[in-house]
Amino acid sequence: MGKIWAGRTDGTVNKIADDFNSSIKFDSRMFKEDIKGSMAHAAMLGAKGIISKSEADDIIDGLSGILSDLESGKLQIDCLAEDIHTFVEQTLTKRIGDTGKKLHTARSRNDQVALDLRLYLNSQTEQIQDKLKKLIAVICDKACEYKSAVMPGYTHLQRAQPVTFGHHLMAYAMMLLRDIDRITDARKRLLVSPIGCCALAGTTYDTDRIFEAEKLGLSKVSLNSIDGVSDRDFCIELCSALSLVMAHLSRFSEEIVLWSSWEFKFIELSDDFTTGSSIMPQKKNPDMAELVRGKTGRVYGDLVALLTMLKGLPLAYNKDMQEDKESVFDAFDTVNMCLDVFTGMVGGITANTENMLSAAKGGFINATDLADYLTKKGMPFRTAYKLSGEIVSHCIKSGKTLDELTLKEYKNFSEIFEDDLYKAIDLNTCVNLRNSLGGTCVNSVEKQIEYARNEIK
Numbered sequence: 001m002g003k004i005w006a007g008r009t010d011g012t013v014n015k016i017a018d019d020f021n022s023s024i025k026f027d028s029r030m031f032k033e034d035i036k037g038s039m040a041h042a043a044m045l046g047a048k049g050i051i052s053k054s055e056a057d058d059i060i061d062g063l064s065g066i067l068s069d070l071e072s073g074k075l076q077i078d079c080l081a082e083d084i085h086t087f088v089e090q091t092l093t094k095r096i097g098d099t100g101k102k103l104h105t106a107r108s109r110n111d112q113v114a115l116d117l118r119l120y121l122n123s124q125t126e127q128i129q130d131k132l133k134k135l136i137a138v139i140c141d142k143a144c145e146y147k148s149a150v151m152p153g154y155t156h157l158q159r160a161q162p163v164t165f166g167h168h169l170m171a172y173a174m175m176l177l178r179d180i181d182r183i184t185d186a187r188k189r190l191l192v193s194p195i196g197c198c199a200l201a202g203t204t205y206d207t208d209r210i211f212e213a214e215k216l217g218l219s220k221v222s223l224n225s226i227d228g229v230s231d232r233d234f235c236i237e238l239c240s241a242l243s244l245v246m247a248h249l250s251r252f253s254e255e256i257v258l259w260s261s262w263e264f265k266f267i268e269l270s271d272d273f274t275t276g277s278s279i280m281p282q283k284k285n286p287d288m289a290e291l292v293r294g295k296t297g298r299v300y301g302d303l304v305a306l307l308t309m310l311k312g313l314p315l316a317y318n319k320d321m322q323e324d325k326e327s328v329f330d331a332f333d334t335v336n337m338c339l340d341v342f343t344g345m346v347g348g349i350t351a352n353t354e355n356m357l358s359a360a361k362g363g364f365i366n367a368t369d370l371a372d373y374l375t376k377k378g379m380p381f382r383t384a385y386k387l388s389g390e391i392v393s394h395c396i397k398s399g400k401t402l403d404e405l406t407l408k409e410y411k412n413f414s415e416i417f418e419d420d421l422y423k424a425i426d427l428n429t430c431v432n433l434r435n436s437l438g439g440t441c442v443n444s445v446e447k448q449i450e451y452a453r454n455e456i457k
């Protein structure tokens with residue numbers, strides 16, 4: 001097929017330049033949105049009398065035939081076409097004749113591509129949110145299973161205070177809930193119709209942009225035609241939200257890698273989400289977690305590519321903007337895949353609760369509770385803190401843990417100590433007394449799970 005824009009030139013383009021310019025390889029995935037957008041446009045042209053009613057019907061029938069033929073595979077997308085928009089328009093004209101040439105009245109590829117991309121990304125955001133919900137559900141189930149499994153909580157990757165594995169897992173559920181929320185928020189600005197902005201300045205035809213937007217399920221239209229065709233904020237916002245999804249998955253991945261090491265041995269991944277080594281027979285590698293962590297950089301790269309592409313562009317449309325699609329599509333494809341694999345991997349985690357508990361028993365993670373014990377008996381916290389530190393130091397020198405010191409030894413530090421101190425520094429007590437809102441006690445974890453399950457309903 002020749003160029004739809006042949007006229008001023010005869011439309012012959014150098015082969016290398018033509019391949020370079022073409023976007024069909026990556027924009028053909030928007031064929032449905034392109035056709036639906038064109039159907040709404042034809043309907044509007046017909047309703048406003050810009051073309052006749054029967055011409056509009058012929059165009060809509062023709063488009064609907066193209067859509068079903070593409071879906072059934074009867075029609076193949078021509079990889080030599082310039083882009084999906086020209087492919088659809090030229091196919092239409094080939095099928096229904098000259099009426100097809102009327103479709104592009106009061107429209108430009110500039111508003112058309114912006115519309116297609118918004119519609120396409122909308123369906124992608126729904127898919128990502130569904131997958132985030134599935135992952136959150138699996139995390140909630142795991143958190144429920146391990147709501148009372150004590151493990152060391154860390155700061156600076158140093159054992160800090162005891163927490164439950166359930167509580168730790170629910171931290172990730174909270175991050176992912178925010179991710180869903182961020183996408184919902186970005187969608188407010190995504191679902192705005194640019195169609196009718198035309199090339200950049202609007203049109204002299206008596207169009208009805210609101211009619212057309214509503215036909216496509218969009219309740220808002222862009223209010224400045226120059227902005228309408230040159231806005232790619234929605235790509236950047238979505239890519240930024242996806243970058244945060246990846247940041248969260250990547251932090252989780254890092255912990256999965258650590259926890260499944262021989263050094264930690266906190267968890268075991270199911271065999272079907274691990275790989276082996278070609279040389280070391282003992283290996284069971286957490287490749288899925290590592291790949292998710294690795295692919296995070298790729299999504300950040302997509303975000304930076306988009307920001308950089310946009311920053312120097314004069315208004316309105318510039319061909320640089322064709323580069324938006326590969327970046328934003330890659331970000332969505334990557335997150336889609338990562339969420340699928342992550343959900344399967346998390347579902348297959350078995351916690352080694354004994355190892356978690358024995359790690360929690362080392363490292364004096366109940367030292368804060370020892371200080372709190374003294375404070376609750378009247379000693380100022382800062383004094384209690386110092387004294388507890390001295391007791392820890394004594395323990396380290398004598399190779400003992402806090403619960404192994406005798407009451408007599410404790411009394412050498414302070415007369416305040418009584419037999420009830422052992423209960424106070426018992427790890428289960430440490431966990432269960434942390435019943436402040438959002439704390440690590442079992443009851444609080446149960447509330448978090450209930451909250452998250454409710455949010456994803």
Ligand code: ARG
Nearest residue numbers: 023083109110113317321322
């Ligand atoms: N393939 C183009 C893109 O993705 C479509 C818009 C072309 N507009 C133009 N004025 N050449 O941006």
